[in-house]
Amino acid sequence: MNTSFDVVVIGGGLAGMVSAGLLAKMGFSVNLLEKGTYPRHKVCGEFVSFESEFALDKMGVVLRDLSPIKIEQFTLSTTTGSKARLNLPQPGIGLSRYKLENVLYEQLLKLGVTVNCKTKVTEVSQLDGDAGHIVHAQHGNTITSKLVIGAFGKRSGLQVISLNRSGYFAAKNHYRFPFNPNEVQLHMFPGGYGGMSMVESNLVNFCYLGKTVDLKKSGSIEAYQKMVVGKNPYLKELLDKGEPMLKKTLTISQIDFGHRNRVSNGVFHAGDAGGVIHPLSGNGMSMAINSALLLSEVSERFLSGRITRKQMENQYSKSWEKSFGLRMISSRFYQSLFEHSWGRKIAVGALKNKTLGRKLIRLTHGKPQEYVSNAV
Numbered sequence: 001m002n003t004s005f006d007v008v009v010i011g012g013g014l015a016g017m018v019s020a021g022l023l024a025k026m027g028f029s030v031n032l033l034e035k036g037t038y039p040r041h042k043v044c045g046e047f048v049s050f051e052s053e054f055a056l057d058k059m060g061v062v063l064r065d066l067s068p069i070k071i072e073q074f075t076l077s078t079t080t081g082s083k084a085r086l087n088l089p090q091p092g093i094g095l096s097r098y099k100l101e102n103v104l105y106e107q108l109l110k111l112g113v114t115v116n117c118k119t120k121v122t123e124v125s126q127l128d129g130d131a132g133h134i135v136h137a138q139h140g141n142t143i144t145s146k147l148v149i150g151a152f153g154k155r156s157g158l159q160v161i162s163l164n165r166s167g168y169f170a171a172k173n174h175y176r177f178p179f180n181p182n183e184v185q186l187h188m189f190p191g192g193y194g195g196m197s198m199v200e201s202n203l204v205n206f207c208y209l210g211k212t213v214d215l216k217k218s219g220s221i222e223a224y225q226k227m228v229v230g231k232n233p234y235l236k237e238l239l240d241k242g243e244p245m246l247k248k249t250l251t252i253s254q255i256d257f258g259h260r261n262r263v264s265n266g267v268f269h270a271g272d273a274g275g276v277i278h279p280l281s282g283n284g285m286s287m288a289i290n291s292a293l294l295l296s297e298v299s300e301r302f303l304s305g306r307i308t309r310k311q312m313e314n315q316y317s318k319s320w321e322k323s324f325g326l327r328m329i330s331s332r333f334y335q336s337l338f339e340h341s342w343g344r345k346i347a348v349g350a351l352k353n354k355t356l357g358r359k360l361i362r363l364t365h366g367k368p369q370e371y372v373s374n375a376v
């Protein structure tokens with residue numbers, strides 16, 4: 001194994017794979033280290049906004065060729081079933097993470113990225129001066145590189161974040177269930193909400209976010225779904241009549257939306273590692289992909305000697321804020337509204353006014369072209 005690369009990317013989710021792919025296309029040697037393997041299912045709403053298209057195209061993956069489901073409508077319902085429906089200001093697609101990540105993985109191999117799966121990074125140490133980093137992985141492997149990209153997701157031992165103990169957990173399964181393919185639905189229930197949309201296999205992906213404390217009180221995921229999630233009539237219907245296709249509902253715990261640094265100890269964070277947006281925005285994947293695009297642009301300037309590391313830090317932090325700052329604030333505000341029954345009613349009421357509704361949704365998204373010209 002080559003032990004010296006221009007770039008080491010830690011974490012092979014969307015942000016990591018797109019960073020690796022774009023930098024390899026620019027001609028740099030890239031090593032991607034991923035603790036898991038491909039293909040795999042992931043807990044995710046699987047609604048991909050079209051903002052992702054540009055960056056994926058650039059690394060040679062054409063979203064529209066992956067037989068995704070085009071989604072143009074949005075429905076939001078309160079716990080009691082009161083609902084609003086409108087056309088999305090920008091359509092999106094339904095595509096499983098299983099398929100998307102696997103296609104990206106295959107593309108990385110074609111682009112000549114060295115991908116090491118089942119390789120967990122344990123530590124990153126900075127070399128003196130501007131000499132780069134040493135990345136330490138399990139089993140005693142060490143790799144040196146000029147640049148390290150941390151794309152290790154919302155929670156990893158590599159980043160210190162103060163976890164809120166009363167945080168959230170999330171779960172997902174695919175269901176065989178009659179559903180309008182043109183629609184993404186967001187249904188609220190006490191303490192949480194769940195999204196439903198169809199993916200390329202014509203199955204309905206149902207993914208939800210709930211309070212860990214409520215799950216503990218219920219005793220099991222099945223009891224929680226029955227007692228808490230099923231309070232919403234639309235979700236009750238899915239859970240009663242839908243046929244779950246994954247043997248076990250997938251879950252993740254300790255989800256925290258607190259602050260993340262864009263750069264830490266010289267490691268540049270992309271995707272959730274640099275900032276976690278609330279899932280109700282349906283925008284985390286695009287943010288992961290587009291932060292990778294921003295990062296690849298500034299990385300190219302640094303690696304080709306046109307800017308210093310310090311300048312790269314400033315440029316990345318500024319362009320990140322400019323691209324994602326507003327949507328982080330608005331989605332945080334919507335999330336806090338969803339915490340209260342009066343807030344949920346207001347949200348549905350606001351979406352009933354279609355012009356206002358589209359404006360509010362737009363606040364959690366960006367425009368596809370923004371990313372090209374946005375780098376400072």
Ligand SMILES: Cc1cc2nc3c(=O)[nH]c(=O)nc-3n(C[C@H](O)[C@H](O)[C@H](O)COP(=O)(O)OP(=O)(O)OC[C@H]3O[C@@H](n4cnc5c(N)ncnc54)[C@H](O)[C@@H]3O)c2cc1C
Binds near residue numbers: 013044152271272
């Ligand atoms: C409930 C829920 C629903 C969501 N629904 C949507 C949606 O519908 N649409 C949308 O756009 N977004 C959605 N999101 C957000 C979206 O899933 C994330 O924003 C996106 O996956 C972030 O990608 P990432 O590459 O940054 O992180 P990840 O996809 O989490 O990838 C991180 C990778 O790093 C690896 N890793 C971690 N630590 C190490 C280590 N030490 N060494 C090596 N590898 C490591 C992990 O194995 C993982 O593969 C949702 C999120 C949640 C929680």
